[in-house]
Amino acid sequence: MIFTSCEKREDDYRLAFIGDSNVERWDVRRFFPTFITDNYGKSNSGLHYLEDFAGKFHGQRVVVLTGTNDLGPSETPEEIPLFLDMYSERYERAIENLGAAKIYLFSVLPTNTERNDMAHIKNNIIKDFNQRMKRCAAKHGWTYLDVYSMLLIDEQLNPSYTLDGLHPNDACYEILTNQIIRNY
Amino acid sequence: MRQVICILIFLSVSSVNILMAQTNRIAMRDSRFLQFQHVFFKHMPLMLEHSIYSEKISLQHFRLYAGYRHQFVNNHLRLQCLAYWGSTHNGMYQDYGAFVSTSYHFDSADNYSLHATLNPHYDTGLNYKTCCSFETYVGVFKVAALYLAFSNIPEFRQPEDRIRAGVRLRIQSLAHGTLSVCPQMSIPLQQRYEKIRLHVNFAYCF
Numbered sequence: 001m002i003f004t005s006c007e008k009r010e011d012d013y014r015l016a017f018i019g020d021s022n023v024e025r026w027d028v029r030r031f032f033p034t035f036i037t038d039n040y041g042k043s044n045s046g047l048h049y050l051e052d053f054a055g056k057f058h059g060q061r062v063v064v065l066t067g068t069n070d071l072g073p074s075e076t077p078e079e080i081p082l083f084l085d086m087y088s089e090r091y092e093r094a095i096e097n098l099g100a101a102k103i104y105l106f107s108v109l110p111t112n113t114e115r116n117d118m119a120h121i122k123n124n125i126i127k128d129f130n131q132r133m134k135r136c137a138a139k140h141g142w143t144y145l146d147v148y149s150m151l152l153i154d155e156q157l158n159p160s161y162t163l164d165g166l167h168p169n170d171a172c173y174e175i176l177t178n179q180i181i182r183n184y
Numbered sequence: 185m186r187q188v189i190c191i192l193i194f195l196s197v198s199s200v201n202i203l204m205a206q207t208n209r210i211a212m213r214d215s216r217f218l219q220f221q222h223v224f225f226k227h228m229p230l231m232l233e234h235s236i237y238s239e240k241i242s243l244q245h246f247r248l249y250a251g252y253r254h255q256f257v258n259n260h261l262r263l264q265c266l267a268y269w270g271s272t273h274n275g276m277y278q279d280y281g282a283f284v285s286t287s288y289h290f291d292s293a294d295n296y297s298l299h300a301t302l303n304p305h306y307d308t309g310l311n312y313k314t315c316c317s318f319e320t321y322v323g324v325f326k327v328a329a330l331y332l333a334f335s336n337i338p339e340f341r342q343p344e345d346r347i348r349a350g351v352r353l354r355i356q357s358l359a360h361g362t363l364s365v366c367p368q369m370s371i372p373l374q375q376r377y378e379k380i381r382l383h384v385n386f387a388y389c390f
Binding site: 033 | 245272
């Protein structure tokens with residue numbers, strides 16, 4: 001077993017991570033100790049940040065986890081479907097433009113009322129957006145990693161998986177890591 | 185006949201041990217690597233290190249170390265050179281290199297000491313990098329010493345600049361051995377504070 005030949009090429013064990021603070025805070029070198037990892041997470045970022053990376057991941061495996069900062073109840077209830085239509089379309093195009101060989105797309109994580117009084121409304125928007133992105137991932141052959149429902153309790157982010165109602169803790173990152181490893 | 189063979193094997197193993205074994209060491213490095221070391225002829229350590237990542241066995245990493253060490257100036261000055269070769273079980277990557285280290289111990293209990301290590305390191309996916317570490321122990325009690333270090337030697341696979349701080353507790357004559365426990369905090373110099381890592385190191389020498 002020890003001296004078996006390589007099952008995959010070395011390039012296959014590189015992972016780039018892109019997204020918001022949920023990615024930036026992820027100690028990917030500790031959670032993926034045998035992979036070569038690059039973390040491009042940036043706090044307070046959203047879709048604009050993802051769009052800035054167009055063409056920069058040519059041929060790579062990329063993990064995408066972003067959207068929390070853009071999806072909120074800032075629109076009136078009547079405006080939300082139109083907003084989600086436009087946002088999903090841009091999101092889809094931004095991921096396509098990364099040029100990656102393989103995409104691991106995480107569902108946007110739920111939030112908790114501890115951090116956001118309107119978490120229930122925000123979570124409904126996130127849920128709707130996630131369903132759209134799931135269909136989109138199936139269309140493009142991206143690996144969609146649905147962790148939204150796994151992290152949910154009473155329609156909000158389970159407090160066992162968060163430090164502050166918004167950002168994941170180590171137990172949550174363990175779940176995210178296992179999702180990637182399982183689908184690698 | 186079977187008993188005679190057993191006695192012969194026992195005697196041969198015992199004689200080898202009497203001649204060659206000076207120190208055995210079982211240790212855990214950075215909470216994720218188990219180490220087994222045997223020192224031949226007082227100066228020649230041979231060590232096996234194996235990871236205990238929460239991963240499947242094919243992604244576990246192991247390393248073999250072999251080298252030479254010597255002590256000078258009434259054991260105050262110590263030099264060691266350890267060459268290593270490592271791989272994951274599925275052959276996903278290999279790494280090899282050496283730890284060339286020197287340390288000066290101001291007292292016999294090792295409670296005041298300075299250490300410097302040079303680590304030429306090659307990884308088949310990351311290519312060559314020269315890494316290093318500088319460490320110091322300052323005794324606060326008979327059994328406790330504060331530990332402070334700078335290191336860019338990879339804790340896992342990729343080199344990172346980190347400051348490490350902790351406390352080393354050492355109990356001697358525990359069943360004719362010495363037990364050292366050193367909880368440490370590993371603080372990144374260029375990344376966010378969320379990437380602070382807590383490590384436990386322990387070693388039992390007998």
